[in-house]
Amino acid sequence: MAGTMFKQKFHRGIGLISAAVIASMIISSCGNAAPKASEKLSSKLEPFTGTVEHIFFHPLIVFPQISFPKSSKGGYICDWFVTLDECNKIIAELYDRGFILVSVKDLYEIRNGQAVKKQLLCPAGKKPLIISVDDVNYYPTMQTHGMAKKLLVKDNKLVSLINVPEGGEKVLENSELMEVVDSFVAKHSDFSFNGAKGIIALTGYNGVFGYDTHKLKSPTYETEKVQAIKIAEFLKKDGWEFASHGYRHLQEGHISAAKLEADALRWRNEVEPITGPTQYHIYPFGDIIRPEAPELSILMKYGFRYFFGVSFNSGWTEHGSWIYENRIPIDGKYMMGIVSGSRNSRFCDIKKVIDPMRVKYFMN
Ligand SMILES: [Zn+2]
Numbered sequence: 141m142a143g144t145m146f147k148q149k150f151h152r153g154i155g156l157i158s159a160a161v162i163a164s165m166i167i168s169s170c171g172n173a174a175p176k177a178s179e180k181l182s183s184k185l186e187p188f189t190g191t192v193e194h195i196f197f198h199p200l201i202v203f204p205q206i207s208f209p210k211s212s213k214g215g216y217i218c219d220w221f222v223t224l225d226e227c228n229k230i231i232a233e234l235y236d237r238g239f240i241l242v243s244v245k246d247l248y249e250i251r252n253g254q255a256v257k258k259q260l261l262c263p264a265g266k267k268p269l270i271i272s273v274d275d276v277n278y279y280p281t282m283q284t285h286g287m288a289k290k291l292l293v294k295d296n297k298l299v300s301l302i303n304v305p306e307g308g309e310k311v312l313e314n315s316e317l318m319e320v321v322d323s324f325v326a327k328h329s330d331f332s333f334n335g336a337k338g339i340i341a342l343t344g345y346n347g348v349f350g351y352d353t354h355k356l357k358s359p360t361y362e363t364e365k366v367q368a369i370k371i372a373e374f375l376k377k378d379g380w381e382f383a384s385h386g387y388r389h390l391q392e393g394h395i396s397a398a399k400l401e402a403d404a405l406r407w408r409n410e411v412e413p414i415t416g417p418t419q420y421h422i423y424p425f426g427d428i429i430r431p432e433a434p435e436l437s438i439l440m441k442y443g444f445r446y447f448f449g450v451s452f453n454s455g456w457t458e459h460g461s462w463i464y465e466n467r468i469p470i471d472g473k474y475m476m477g478i479v480s481g482s483r484n485s486r487f488c489d490i491k492k493v494i495d496p497m498r499v500k501y502f503m504n
Contacts (some may be wrong), residue, residue, distance in 0.1 A: 194270040203286030204497035233488035272339035290350025337379035383420035425449030
């Protein structure tokens with residue numbers, strides 16, 4: 141399953157779909173509670189009228205010295221993942237370039253069954269950005285390729301359990317994307333608007349966060365589920381949101397209605413009790429269901445109203461009762477394309493952030 145999981149399909153045509161009626165504008169300002177540090181720091185808030193971009197990652201390669209030798213050139217590890225070192229530098233560059241993390245809910249809300257655009261008031265000079273991280277499930281292939289195998293909360297901090305190069309496993313801090321972002325925001329509160337962090341997309345077929353929440357008949361099922369809920373609650377409190385990524389990571393644009401329904405039902409039964417309800421659905425492989433396809437009503441029935449695909453071009457389209465947005469992949473392919481000169485990045489200087497290990501194994 142994991143071997144084919146990352147055959148991302150890019151759907152640039154979605155941006156051409158005509159938008160439905162934009163409902164009345166409402167204001168999304170700095171929240172309802174007392175001002176946070178980031179707001180105090182900003183001199184003033186001003187309406188943001190540009191396109192809010194959305195980039196996405198996968199779980200991080202912590203030990204590229206394990207991962208890359210196992211991955212042949214063009215293999216899925218080097219193609220679809222970035223390393224911890226790269227992620228640390230990318231986050232710092234995003235901040236230096238004036239990006240600030242926002243939530244999708246700062247931009248749209250579903251009101252009386254209709255998607256309503258909000259006017260984002262953003263700290264002056266900042267560029268709002270959404271980030272998401274897919275497949276925070278820790279599939280077996282990830283665990284053997286230098287990535288985390290499980291998330292834990294230790295001393296009120298998110299940490300990762302990882303197989304280490306010297307053998308055995310260790311609990312490490314600041315080794316997964318959520319931990320990197322949390323630590324960065326702790327030092328730079330003006331990198332987060334209203335405490336927003338990002339969206340975590342989960343499947344269910346291999347459990348979540350490294351816990352076996354898919355083994356319903358296991359004697360340890362309840363314990364695993366309780367631990368996974370603890371992680372989800374911690375992340376939510378910390379500003380992270382959750383999205384469905386389908387239960388089995390299927391090509392949803394190409395499967396039967398019955399298969400889609402069964403998949404959505406399993407996600408609701410096994411993952412939603414852990415994350416709580418969500419209106420976000422991130423299409424596996426970026427394989428979208430076309431707006432006119434009847435299958436879309438199945439996902440709507442399960443409560444999803446915000447749908448996300450993959451493209452190198454940012455863009456939102458409004459469809460009356462639901463919203464679609466493109467996400468830009470920040471992964472090995474993205475970086476290799478830029479280094480080879482076929483692409484530019486407005487998010488970071490790839491030549492500065494690329495991991496020396498990636499250069500060593502794949503650029504020579
Ligand atoms: Zn995925």
